[in-house]
Amino acid sequence: MDRRTLFVLILFSIALWGAYSIYAPFLLSMVVAVLLAMATSNLTRYLTRTLRSRKIATLVMVLLLFLLILAPIIYIATTGVEYLTHLDQQTIREIFAKARSLTENIPYVNHWAEEYLQVDKVIPYLKGISLYITKMGSKGLGFVKDTVMVIAFYAAAVYNQDRFIATLVALIPAPQRESREMVAEIASTMEVVIYSIIVTAVFEGFLFGIFVSYFGFDGLLFGAIYGFASLVPVVGGALVWVPLSLYAWSELGPQPALAIAIYSVVMISIIADTFIKPIIIKMIKEQLLHVQIRINELVIFFSIIAGMSTYGFWGMILGPAITTFLFAATRIYLVYSSALEE
Structure with a gap:
């Protein structure tokens, strides 16, 4: 390594360190925004060709992202407070009495219900949730702020997506062909993940x-809540229909409550989530996007769970992206190892 190369490398390292010290609080938002831009790159190119303007296409994509993410959150935060304010102590006491009666013959669960389903213990939490949601809708909490930052960085990434992709390809320490394949595979995986998440969340929220x-x-309110809750694998829908069924039992009687519970389990959890959802994902992957990804759908499913457990809401995007990058980097490493052995 000559002096000029060493000097450039030192300058680049200093620049990276300086950039990290400045943008560290926004690093997660920036990464998510770039991944979202990669996932929607094909749609952005289509809109650019159709509208004949990159600026207008960028504006349309930003508005779509706002409507899909931030607008439902604001609606849930503002309208959901009204439902919480209508829950008086007598209503909560009746709901808990129904819940304890349903679990009195279930081992372990009955003791837990008897101990924790008490009005005096839950009221402070409900007040805290109400206050949290109110602040979320009016003053803006961390998640809303992060979402706004994601949308802002997303606008920049979409407008300059070709430069971003070219820079990513150039930065990967591999031949250009392998680098392009790696970036293309990450983009294809994210495209399938994003569109599948959106379609299934809207579909299940609509049904509920x-x-x-x-x-x-x-x-509209409970459909939006259920759509967001369905993003949490396995138990997401139950977080909505179980308390709503108990509330319906207290206010409307057992028949509406059982109808909501049975419909949620049979129609949404079993039929929609188990049978219709894979068909939707397959149609999106093969007929709408026409992409072939090398990672199995089950691996993507677990990467979403792992990502959400580590990074929260945005982990559903980061998990598959990191997993795809790991698989692609592993393949490149194996190719190089085989070449060196020969």
Whole structure:
């Protein structure tokens, strides 16, 4: 290594250190924004060709991201407070009594319900949740702020997506062909993940909202809540329909409560989530996007769970991206190892 190369390397290292010291608080938002831009790159190119303007295409993509993420959160935060304020202590006491009666013959669960399902213990938490949601809708908490930052960085990444992709390809220490394949595979995986998440969340939220609106509940509100809750694998939907069923039992009687519970389990959890969801993912992957990804769908599923457990909401994007990058880097390493052995 000559002096000029060493000098450039030192300058580049100093620049990276300086950039990290400045942008460290926004690093997660920037990474998520770049991954979202990669996932929606094909749609952005299509809009750019159709509208004949990159600026207008960028504006449309930013508005779509806002409507899909931030607008439902603001609606849930503002409208959800009204439902919390209507929950008086007598209503909560009746709901807990129903829950304890349903679990009195279940070992371990009955003791837990008897100990923790007490009005005096839950009221402070409900007040805290109400305050949290109110602040989330009016003053903006961490998640909303992070989402705004993601949208802002997303706008920059979408507008300069070709430069971003070219820079990523150039920075990967591998031949250009392998680098392009790695970036393309990450983008294809993220494209399938993003569109699948959006379609299934909207679909399941629509099914739940339509049904509960029949019993007098706000279908738009609970559909949006269920759509976001469905992003949590396995137990997400139950976080919505279980308390709503108990509330319906207390206010409307056992038949509406059982109808909501049975519908949620059979129609959404079993039919929609188990049978229809894989069909939707397959249609998105093969017929809409026409992409072939090397990572198995089950691996993507577990990477979403791992990502959400580590990074929270945005982990559903970071998990598959990191996993895809790991698989692609492993393949490149194996190719180089085989070449050296020969």
